[in-house]
Amino acid sequence: MGASTDDAWGLSFSFDDIVTAVLDDQGVVLCWSQAAADLLGHTAEEIRGSPVWSLLAAPSHGRCQGRPHRAGIPSTGRAMLRHRSGQPIEVAFRVVRLEGSSQGLVLAVPVQHLVMWSEDNAFVRALFAQDQIQVGIHDLDLRTVRTNVTSEAPGGSAPLHGGRLREVLSPQDAEDAESALRRVLDTGVPLIGWEQRVRAPQVSDRQWFLSAFRLEDPPGRPTGVATILTPTAAKERERHRLDLLHEASARIGGSLDVLRTSQDLAEFLVPALGDLVWVELADAVFKGDEPPKLAGAGLWYLRRAAMASATGSVPSVLLQLGMTVPRMPDVPFLRSLRRGETVLTGVREASEQLGPELAPLFVPERGHSVLYSPLFARGLVLGVVVIWRTDRPDPFVEEDRELLAEIASRAALSVDNARRYTREHRAAVALQHRLLPRTTSDIPAVEAAGSYVPAGGGADIGGDWFDVIPLPSLRVALVVGDVVGHGLHATATMGRLRTAVQTLADLELEPDELLTHLDDLVQRLAEEVDPAQRDVVGATCLYALYDPVTRQCAVASAGHPPPVLVRPDGTAQVIEVAPGPPLGVGGMPFEVTSLRLEPGSVLALYTDGLVALGGQDIEAEVSRLANSVAALCDGGGSPCLAGIGRALVSRATEVPPRDDVALLLARTRALPGDSTAAWRFPADPAIVTEAREAVTGQLASWGLDHLTFATELIVSELVTNAIRYAGGPIALRLIRDNVLVCEVSDPSNTQPRLRRARWTDEGGRGLYLVAQLTTRWGSRCSQNGKTIWAEQSLVSPAE
Template sequence: PGRRHVPRAAASARHRGPDALRAHPAGDRLGTGRAGPGRSAHPGPHRLPGPRRASERRPDQHPVRRVRRRPRAPPGRRNAGSDVRAGRRGRGAAPGAGDRCAAGGRVPSVRRRGSRSAARCSCRPSGRAASKGTPAGVVALYLDTLGQQRVRRDLALLHRTATRIGGSLDVVRVVRDLADILVPAFGDLAWVDLADAVPSGDEPPRLAGGGELHMHRAAVAAAGDAPWPAHLLQPGQPAPPVPSSATLRAVQEGRAVLLDREVVADVLGNDESLVRLFVPEDGHSGVWAPLFARGLVLGNITVWRTDQPDPYDERDADLLAEIASLAALSVDNARRYTRERRSVLALQQRLLPPPAGDQPAAETAGLYLPAGEGAEISGDWYDVVPLPSFRLALVVGDVAGHGLYATATMGRLRTAVRTLADLELDPVELLTHLDDGVQQLTRETDPDTPVGATCLYAVHDPVTGRCVLASAGHPPPVVVRPDGTTEVIDVVPGPPLGVGGMPFETAAVDLEPGSVLALYTDGLIERPDGDLDSGVRWLADSLAELCGPGRSLDEAGRALMSRLDDAAPRDDAALLLARVRAIPADDMAHWQFAADPAAAAQARQAVAEQLAAWDLEEMAFTTELIVSELFTNAVRYAGGPVGLRLIRGGALVCEITDPSNTQPRLRRARWTDEGGRGLFLVAQLSARWGCRYGRHGKTIWAEQPLTPAPVDLASLV
């Protein structure tokens, strides 16, 4: 007891002491260092595994030389930090390991990446070696770090995946980035297949087994600059039907599987034509993992190694499964965002008028450009409202905020504008009523939810050629004259809707036939530097170039939108273009009469003659009856002078103007009433009728189609 067994070879080596250390090849280059991969068979106690590497330290600074020069510990004490005894196994050492090394045994040759170090042995030798105080031996420690490096590589790949694809809300961009990440870091060829419903935002069908997968190749990546192999399924092509198999069902259940040519052939029923679509020519090992999120299989990822010699193992399959899990969440988030964005965009487009229109007053074209990726739909809108007497109202507005709430608010404001426009209010009065409505909305909603909007309202009269407009905090419109010159209309912007407290102001501009009036939202002229004036100048110059006489406004508007920066706009943009027209003088007739009941006959005579000149004799009876009733009411209740105007366009419009501001009322007369049937007759004989107020009096108008339907006079009694 108490005696130690020291193998003979170890004892022999021990007594060599410093001579053995000095004789060790490159002894002053031993020390802590990291060895590259290599194959070695290292006999003896002094041979370090793996290739040696020269140290960058000077010999006198090397740790081994420092150890060799360290003073010997006092007798009976161990050197600090030394736990190794010559010829004795350390803790955790395998039995006999020291014996085999000391006896010159060989460690099996393997491929490793590791680090090595050398240290002094602390022991109690006897004899000459002890008296000289020299170290008794060297301990060489080899640590295999290949596993640690693999873990670091895997973590770096996971981190790169999360940071690159986690912030995108575009399904196609997510899967393309995913394929680029995997090649060449994880394999030589990679592709991502997606369910057909995913890019549009819909949920994919829940599949079990083979058959039609309803998938397509969404993204591919090849190592280096190599083109995608022509025999493989190409981007955009649908995946062919495949038979059911256990491997396919495992992937559909959310598990990753290892692949080789034999496994793929078994999955595809040994159909060589299908195998050629899914296996690269030099592919010797692959991994197949599903994009599985929230119970849905959104697609799958497949990675193959062709040039990299090492085959995939279970750890690689687990790594790809974890990458696929991260990617699946990003794909599903992008899919759900696409669905919500598409729903809001569809709602907004349903609330907007048709993109192109043709009215007697103007040719119109409206365009809407949603914001770029990651931005919610806002409340930009435009509208074209036909008014009586062939006038045309043009509206553009922008609701504060984004998302479904802004879209819903936009719908309410557009409805309110159309309702107020039908009342034929002037622009200032209309914006005043609209401002009151927005303030009411503000009081009804959450204080933290912004409610507000800007709006520009313009009315063009093709009879006079004048456009009257007012602005509620909106950018000014641009006019392109027939000769190509441009003008920014100087309209004083009032406060935005919902602010209140300040009146709105009216601006008027005369527009020649063929002039193009452009109304827009600020998203069209915003610039990164915040200079809106330069944006307005760019818009005016572009319109002057694009809105030529022979070009449709819809085509010009699309060309203008295409000139925006390639970067996705930060805000929605709406554009409304109107090429104005004028009613020819030959299609109008105007008379003025005194407030005399006898003048009614003169008015009827003038109407009959004018209709005959227009070849509209078949409309003479109904038109004379309408004129007689309206003229008599004006003489009786309003006084004179009384104006009469006929306008021929897509319909025949009859207008009676008087100096009174009294609103006429339609009522159903009783059998015993002697009057009260005039407006009722007008309503029955015309397609529509109404009243509007001006600066001096009012105008009652009635509109008839140019091809009137037969009138049943008995039904009027």
């Protein structure tokens, strides 16, 4: 048996685990404790009188070695004892000589308990030696029994010995903390990571994480509570970082405008990170194009897009908004920016690298620390964000650089999204404007002005359109339509429908017949798209045909809101038009509503985006629109239609509209009675001469003698053809305005056809001559037959 001489008795221990025995000077056991009997399995009676050596697990190894005591027993050390069952038990012991006696008191404890006591003691000593955390032991009344905090400790926030929590906490905080600790005492459930506000002496309020657990004696009765306060600085920094990233995501990128997005970025970074921020973007980005790839020094093609300052003003010596970044030198931090790296540097380094000429433009007077971060997306440098600290004394640190890099990376995606939207929106707007007619028209039948505002105040191009289509015989078609949906698909559909309406209008169809053909076209368009999207292919349309000679206006609607009429006397009326089905439904007829319009009447055609505002009743909004048009037209004389249109649209778009808005205003005109002349003739070849004489006389009275020869030929050919192929009666009409129109009507529906006659043919050259003598000619059908018309310019060829 061997024994060590380590002095383990300086450690804390539990008295319940100590084994005691009394030996005489020869090492014979005189008595021992119940703990010894429990440890080795021998009662005091059984062991009394036995030498202590008999208890050793290996007596052949001789006597114990160690610090000498009586009978060769070391005064302290370790020994391997044998349990009654034969199981060895290692103990640490100490022999204490009793004064005035030859006997010795042996104190022993199992080594495994000693190791545990030693580790516990080392842990507690190390814990109380920490200066970054605050440790406390509190009794059942929550008074501090022990703590590692002294009154001299900087930021000391734990009560000193015998103190209470309310001495260092505000009343509310102390009450919350003591309630939490009492729950730990009552339930035994530990408290982990509870955030606690602590008022430290002479230090601003600090946040700590409080952990607590109950202390118990060996029987398990609570004796107090231990607390550990850990500073939340690291957690606060991480939480602050996450809060900033979250706020950046919420505040940056809400707009699809590159300038607004850049300004949002600048305004967020001040005061979140710095005192002065500016954002520079590539010139191409402002237009929606991709920036050029940067290589080397020289022009970066950047322009200052946004600025923000903690003071609210930017020094005038710095590069201002809208200014172009001058030629830059090839310096290290610019090379890093081109590689997509965020750069942290000081004012001296920045000034030295920029040089004396550029430094005043980019280095603020009180700036002492700066961060540069590229707006890097898809391998392209869209721009640069620069943030300075001028009033804050602390310079930027690595954590700030990493945070700005992440914010700039996210902001770059928002800028790139805005750039791409700008490009697509510009293309869509260009397409839309190319597909829409001129906003104003001034023709013999009407004076017209149109307005169009995309949904969202320009956020999304749609399929609303208006049109003013001059027709033969000075008539005019007024059209307004609304394609279902938004975006380029709706715009493309609108373009196809507008082209179709113009083509059908040139055929001089009646409004109901034209909408029927247009309905068939929309159904064919629906068949071309994916079956899942056929339900969203459709449109509404209002078609009005006005004749300034008869002053008649024929209107037909395909699911469109009714037009508004304001008479010259200022009274307004919503025209009751039979609402046909929207285009694309098919299978239902369209009805025509006819009315006579006085000269100077204003007709308002519009899409539902002008009246479907905020869920209001449509009929009430249409009535309100009629009153608004009447009020704006009641200005004496002939108020400008374009101005009236702008006023009506601006009222409806004070809040960005959720749907497109299209408005067409037309002020009607009437042809004077003396500008027309009409005759009726029977189907007799003899009346050709009479018709020519009538035309000649009328032209002379109008002072258009220079058109007599051509007009006589035209009338001769058209009347002769009508007599030969259609029969009578035959109607002849001349209309004079900015052109001279000659019309010949007959009861036949057979359309004339221009052909090239062979040299052996005796006829077939009449319409060819008409085409050569006129600026244009054509034919239209009616319920009673057809009308062939031909137009001539009033200007003499000699002029």
